[in-house]
Amino acid sequence: MIKNEEVGILVVDDEASVRESLYKWFKTDGYRVDTAENAVAAMDKLGQGMWDIILLDIKMPGMDGLEFNRKIQEVDPDIVVIIITAYATVDSAVQALKEGVYDYISKPIDPDNLNILVRNAMEKRKLTRENVQLRRKIDTLIARDHIVGDSRQMQEVLEKVAAVAQTDATVMIQGESGTGKELVALAIHGNSLRRYGPIITVNCGAFAETLLESELFGHEKGAFTGAHRLRKGKLQQADRGTIFFDEIGTISPKMQIDLLRVLDTKTVTPIGSDAGVNVDFRIISATNRDLGKAVTDGEFREDLYFRLNVFTIHVPPLREREGDIPVLARHFIEVFARSMSKPVTGITDEAMDMFEQYAWPGNVRELRNVIERAVVLCQGETITPEHLSFPFRFKAQQRPGESLEDMEKDHIARIVEKAGWNISKASQILKIDRSTLYSKIKKYGLGEGP
């Protein structure tokens, strides 16, 4: 809460009794207060101190209140100006409101109204200040580099982000799970003209069809069983901002049609309502599927695919950007050490070698989780191999290839490792019988050491 002594009020009125009375009134309320008998004197005081609220008589000899208000707006548009007027000049007061004056008050003033008006003006000033601070904070947060990586592949991603962010183009982000597609979406939004608006994320894969419909479009009260109150959908929440559809490849054919209609009309009709609501948002989608193939296979509408895929950004898997592994590892060590207040500052060469040898099927997310766990376990300043949990026994030359056999070998090895070489447990996870698992372990030479 703002304290009264932190608020500066300047009273500008040619009548001495008005100046004196208001000075006294605000002084006993603890405000920092000063007076000026005309616009010229007020202009001097405007340059001398920080004023939050100016009470301004509309009728003054020389420069009148309206003209002086324009000067104030030029000097500091955040100052809250309240016009004091007689009944005869209400028209002028209305004109002043159109010119950015916060409010006007008629003489003589009811003491209660004066207090409420000043309190509201302070609240407005506080909100304006908060708004400025939040915008600065947003700019600082955006300026901070959330996407970590020096590799050529990631630099290309960042170049694409910079190129597309300032446009309002629809973007499709493709990449495996855990590569950081949401961070790329945030970076696009954060560098766009819509950055002070919201970014609303919809994880399409997390909802059944009917739930997703309600989530996206919202509903009227009583639209269906359980709709106890009106609810604004995500599309409406994203107005003037960005909507980010994660896992867009999972939406049903019906939702694909509904979404296409929204994109065409930029109008949302909540469930149970007849009236459409105009919305203005940018769309960013992400998928780990090959949507082009899904179109060929008839699983995804071609028209929607082309609407969403105006500009494509491919986020490479971690195994294709080896050089980023040490950078990311150090970044996550710093992040987790700070959040857990632990003195961990580094990692041994041996542990880092293991990181660089590993294939990281879960990508950056997996690396992040491994480091989080390691920081929890680490009692000293340096992470060593004992703090690591992932199956780092795979060397670079043993990375899975693209064949089904390679993938199977990699998967079985990971599960067996995860189960601590308990074959019964591993076979249950893999849903194959123990004898089949044994034969596959033998076939792939697992457990024979690097």
Added chain:
Amino acid sequence: MNPPPLYILLVGPFPETHLLGPLSRYLERAFGLPVRLHEATLDPEAAFDPSRKQYHSSEILLQILNAAPPDAHRLLGLTALDLFVPILTFLFGEAQYDGPAALVSIHRLQSEFYGLPPDPMLLRERTLKEAVHELGHTFGLIHCAVPRCVMNASTGVEGIDAKSLLFCPQCQRKLEAGASRS
């Protein structure tokens, strides 16, 4: 040696004389000063505004100052007239911030003003609160954010009724500091 007194001056006709005893006793306790009634000839009609049918508070305050006995420590004008200053519709009272004089009107403290039956006890309580409040300003106290503190600002009788007759601890400390200064 006795401290110099706080004088009460009646401004204009003041039929509610039953308030004077309790008011004097309470002010003596609250401010630690002897309280005396001062018979002075004031001319409130000079402060009357026929268009508003009210009395200019600041002008009456000046008259009180001019009528001050030489040994006065503080002066409290008490009136039944309806007070105003040009910019405001009305005032319950006015005081010189960190100065000797204060003025309180019971005009709008009376239940009858709001169409209700007379309530002498309520009037007494409101009058005591307003007198302490305005005199508090003369000791350099400003409005207090503590809702129950007598220095909390009131722009209506509801606000006066909601606060107590007492200073909050912080205002009490400031009052003592102000009293020793003057």
